[in-house]
Amino acid sequence: MSVVALALAGVLTGCGGGGDDGTGAQAEPDPPLTEADESASLGVETLLGRGGSEYFPLGTQDQWVYRTADDGQLKFRVTGRERIGALDTTVVTHNVPGFAPFEQVNFVVDAQAVRQVPGPGANPVLQALGPLEVMRFPLIPGQRFVQADRSVDSGVDIDGDGRTDMLTVRSEVTVVAFELLTRVEAGLFARTAHLRTRIEQTLVASSTGTRSTLQATLDDWYAPGVGLIRSRGVYREGEAVQTTTQSLLAYRVGGRRSDAVAPTVTAMDPAPRSLQGSRTIVNVDFSEPLDADALQADSITITDASGNTVYGYVSLVGNRLTFSPYEPWPSGTYTVRLGAGLVDLAGNALRPRSWAFNVEAEAPTAVSLTPARDAEDVALDAVLRAEFSEALDARTVPGNVRLFDAAAGQQVEAVVTLTNPRTITIRPQAPLRRATRYLVQFDPAMTDLRGNPVMMTQPWTFGTDPGLFGYPTLVRRHFAPEAVAVGDVNGDGLDDVVMSTYFSFDPDNDFKLVVYLQRPDGTLADPVRYANASWSECKASSLAIADLDGDGRKDVAIAQGGCGVEIFIQRPDGTLASGNWLPYAESHRIRAADINADGLADLVGMSAQTGQVAVWYQVGSRISLPTFYPADAGGGSVYTAGDLDVGDLNGDGRPDIVVGNTSDPARSVAVLYQQADGRYGAPLALGVDTSWAARGVAIGDLNGDGRHDLAVTWGGAAPAALSVFYQRSDGTLAPPVTLTSLDYPGAIEIADLNQDGRLDAAVAHDGWGSVGVYLQGSDGVLQAEQRFDGTDGSANPHGLAVGDVNGDGRVDVVQTGVSVLYNRGTPTATAATERRMSQSAAAPKLRWWLGVGGRAPSPSSVQPSRSNAR
16 A cells, blocks of 8 residues: 555544554444433533534543554553644644654644644645544534545655656545444443544556555544544555554543552562572562553662662563663662552552562682693593582573683583582583693573572683693794704703704894703703804704714704804813804705714715705714715705705615705605715605605604605695605615695604604694604504694704603604693603613714614614704
8 A cells, every 4th residue: 555545544533543453354333322321311412512622632641542453552642732833733642652752643623623733744745635624513423524635746756757646635524323332441431423534545647647546444433521442444455455443441531531440569579578689680560551651760769778779771561660770789688669650551650669678699609620720631531510609590501501612612512411409510422622622611691599690700721631742831932943953962861952043133042052951850941042153044954963073972063054064062061162164055954873884973964056965974083074965955045945864765774865855746855875885876766746845854664664764744735744655675665655644744753752662753734833643553554643732833844853851751842942742651661761871871872873784773772863863
């Protein structure tokens, strides 16, 4: 139906309509006024002689409340007077109870008629029609008059042609009869005047002449001294039919009311003298609906024991008054007072009422948590328990206890039960993840028996068992770490940590050799810094620890980015001093090993620029001139230089050299086999992937057959892998076996990480700050990678080292930065003792055996960390 038509039909009845009953059916009429009824009252002519005010009363503050077909309510109220032109009108507003008025209607009542006068806010159609008669006196059954019959501008453009369309309106009012109405909630009404208004309005499209017609039949019943008591409207447009009804629920007109019984309180929550919680909401129920528009500031007041007013939100819906405090209630006694403004729909006032209740606002707190807050090493099958200071409301527990994987930000499925009134048990549905932090969260909706929410002053977090290695221990934060190595550099038989640094605008730490000596109690001392020859173009990119002057004390060699090798000699007092400089380009990466089987440590270096390796032999207490070999070790600069390692890869007892090439996937690795005469042959190129070159290389027995194998890390975000070239019994290398890896695998170290006598692999993951461990199983097969949290260090393939840096007999993992992943495995009974004896011997073991010929030694006779002889 047209908006204009509906608006017009609604106002032409003077407050008619309201609510769609959804049926469109005609309601059964009330019986007409009988002769007995009429003879017992005033005659019609006598009644009509009184004028229109009896059937259309408009006294100040008169009020009517109607029930609509959808069980809603509409309130009409006389609110004052308003001058419109030359007319002095009475203003009637209507609204949904409790909400602001949404429409105003103006009337003029005199001895001849009731007229509706369009006010300033009326729609254009009503403005054009001008004042309209709603009722004409005297009221005589059968009387009819034309209310409107004209064409006006609708004020809207229905057909979109840019011109407003015309609306033709004809309406006629008929006095049907005087009737008795019984089915009205506000009471039984005799001598009601039944008026029927028929409206036909046609909207004509200006562009096409298309006509759209709305027909409405509006029946209204008016009672003398009360006014409109019932209204029914039937609207038709084509096949569409809509019916609206409203019926008087309560009224207050002049001195008359629909009832004179005052409302009473039927229920109070909280009850008098009851004990409540801090979140209590006050509800008061009444014997009948109250007038929400009559509420005043003092309709309900609540004060504490000191007389201070408690402020909050007040609402009145139907027969319930609700008070919600702005803030939770503190503990104490509170008094509720019901005062002025609490009246029913007929204006009957509630008698004042007051009562008091008590509040205990102490929140339940956790007195015992299992595991404890911030606990570490929690078992993966742990059952979580929280005991509280008081009993909880069992109804509030479900859905308000959550377990989260804090790192992933995901909720963990768990069964939550209230095992006793004070204890909650949380059982994860699946084992918890290793080395993961978890958070238990209690929603404030979980309360004690008085509604006080559970309070946690600190989050309940815990960490699960990290496995073989603990969480990383940050020894010290360095902002430009480069390379790291582990070895005894002060002669006390304990492994120390040595690190080189680059540039980070920190003069105290830039371009330094940093030494962390291990104390007898297994802790690392504060760093000792040594200045060295490295600088921005000659970064200290690799370290090797070995006895390089034959005095039985281990020294430190620093490869300085293709500019040369600087050797720090260990002095008798355990300090280091720069003592030798090898000015050669083959100094991007270095390793220390006994190359010629004379029992002395030699140095091997590589160059990313010349593509060569150099071997410096130790002769007595000095280092010889280098011997150079082509190595296919491209890369271009120290920033792209590959890795370097030394070991016997063909079972002839002689150490071979492996060079990683970061720039050519087809030649990821070059192997230089040592010949019988001690020299090295031409490089043998190996590839691991058609798209990725090597990032890290290491040599060790990774399948327990007594022969050394070659491990290579390669890849980026994906793919990423560890590939192993296993050495066959004939001394050749088999095609690589590839294991999946976390993104960006880089530096790799081989050592017995779990004290089972078999060598394992540790891999650093650049950018992720984590370390992956591949344990060798009893069948000689490397198991899937286990990942452990680490810290961000450098992407250098020599940015990872292994060794016992706390003296407990277990191999730890050290990252540049400096941080340590301490080994938590079970050491062998004599591991620590044997280690200390071997490190304190006059002729310490090097990475490679002393002597010539024979097969590679068994893993138990090989030093567990290659860094001991770097």
